[in-house]
Structure formats: structure tokens, C-alpha cells
Amino acid sequence: MSIEIILTISIAIFVIAMLYSSVGHAGASGYIAIMTLFGLASEVIKPAALLLNIFVASITTFQFWQAGHFSWKIFWPFAITSIPFAFLGGYLNLPTQIFKIIIGIVLLYSALQFFIHSKEEKISYLPNKPIAITTGAGLGFLSGLTGVGGGIFLTPLLILMKWSKTKTAAAVSALFILVNSLSGLLGNITSTKQLPLFTIPFVIAVIIGGSLGSYLGSRRFSPLLIKRLLAIVLIFAGIKLIFT
Numbered sequence: 001m002s003i004e005i006i007l008t009i010s011i012a013i014f015v016i017a018m019l020y021s022s023v024g025h026a027g028a029s030g031y032i033a034i035m036t037l038f039g040l041a042s043e044v045i046k047p048a049a050l051l052l053n054i055f056v057a058s059i060t061t062f063q064f065w066q067a068g069h070f071s072w073k074i075f076w077p078f079a080i081t082s083i084p085f086a087f088l089g090g091y092l093n094l095p096t097q098i099f100k101i102i103i104g105i106v107l108l109y110s111a112l113q114f115f116i117h118s119k120e121e122k123i124s125y126l127p128n129k130p131i132a133i134t135t136g137a138g139l140g141f142l143s144g145l146t147g148v149g150g151g152i153f154l155t156p157l158l159i160l161m162k163w164s165k166t167k168t169a170a171a172v173s174a175l176f177i178l179v180n181s182l183s184g185l186l187g188n189i190t191s192t193k194q195l196p197l198f199t200i201p202f203v204i205a206v207i208i209g210g211s212l213g214s215y216l217g218s219r220r221f222s223p224l225l226i227k228r229l230l231a232i233v234l235i236f237a238g239i240k241l242i243f244t
Helices: 003-021 028-037 042-066 072-091 097-116 129-146 151-160 166-192 200-220 223-243
Strands: none
Touching: 003 028, 003 042, 003 200, 003 223, 028 042, 028 223, 042 166, 042 200, 072 129, 072 166, 097 129, 097 151, 097 223, 129 151, 129 166, 151 166, 151 223, 166 200, 166 223
16 A cells, blocks of 8 residues: 555544544444445455454543443443354354345434434433343344444444443443454454554554544543434444445
8 A cells, every 4th residue: 555545544544533432432334434445455354443443442441431431230241242252253254235234224223313312311220131141142243243343233222222321331332342342353363364464554543543532522522412423423334334
């Protein structure tokens, strides 16, 4: 790749990392879209996106945790099964187009709900553990299969089901993304025996963008603003999944 292309991709990735991290996400769906747009080989896009996810999710987890928004009670039932299933999804290389279209439509619907129901609502109840454990397995498999961290699915679920307040959902999703991205990347490396090394400039870009975005999201932005930003993220991710 030429220096101009690397610089352009790095700037785009910086913006994506800043936006996504402000809502507790890491940006994999955005990174995949950008790398696809610039013609990077499909076999390196998935591990590259997961690698960038790991850096952003680590920073975002730390920021939201330090700000006091994290909840172990909500996190562990989803995570305990998502980790092995993310490894399985990362290991497999299956046709995913139908899955992507369905998931994309669901994400667009979720985004619409955030615009309609924008007020911060009280938590009705914590998720039922068997349901959370089963859901975590499905989300983990999808995250590994599609090359995203899973937070893009978990955050709207937690908020719309009234299992969590907005910033707690962001904090839980950040660590969920981190563990699933690590597991998915390990599964992918086990399958392909390679790790993309061209991502160093992109790693620098996401570290800066992720640090700025997660600081603003965890400490400065209101829950209402985070919901609006999350809706934008879901629209972007939904369109990307449907059309790429």
C-alpha cells in the first residue's frame, strides 16, 4: 500500500474508533467496511479488525470501568459462553451473507428504537441467567464468524430489554468485545496460521481515537447523547452488514 492510502485509512479508522468507543464499542464493523472499500484482501480483513478491536476495547473497558459504570452481575453470564463460541466462529470460514443481511436488518431496527425511545429508562430486572448464558453463546459465535466483537449486538439488547442503563451497557459491552475479540482472533490464527502485520499505523490511529472517544463517552457525554451516537453506529454497522 502507498503512504497516501495508509494515511487515508488511518484517518478514517481514527474517526471510527473515536465514535464507536464513545458508546462502549470498538469499531470492527467500521474497520471492515473501510478496509473492504480500499480493496484489502478478505482473508486479512477479519483478523486485522479483531486486532484493532482488542486495542480499542482494552482502552474503552478501562475508561468506563474507572468511571464506575461496569457491572460484573450483567457481564459474566453473557461472557462465560461467548468466549469459546467466539473461538469457534473465528476458526470457521463459512458463507455469512444471509446471516449478515438478517443481522443488519435487526441493527437498523434497533437504531430506530433508540431514536423513538430516547429517554433514559429505569432497569426493569437483571437478565435471567440461563437466557443470558444461551444468548452469550450465540453472540460470541456471531462475533467470531463475522469478525466483530459482539458489542454491536449486546449493547442494544441490554438497553432495549431494560436489563441495563446506557453507560453500564457500554461498559459491559466493552469488556465483552475485548474477550470475544481475543478469542475470535486466536481462533482465526489457529485456522490461518497468520497475523496481519501491516496494521501498525492503524493500531496507532485506533489507540488515539479510542482513548479520546471512550473518555468522552464515559465521563462527558449524557446517556441521551450516547443513545443517539449508538443509533448512528448501528445504522452504519447495519448498512455495512447488508451491502458488503
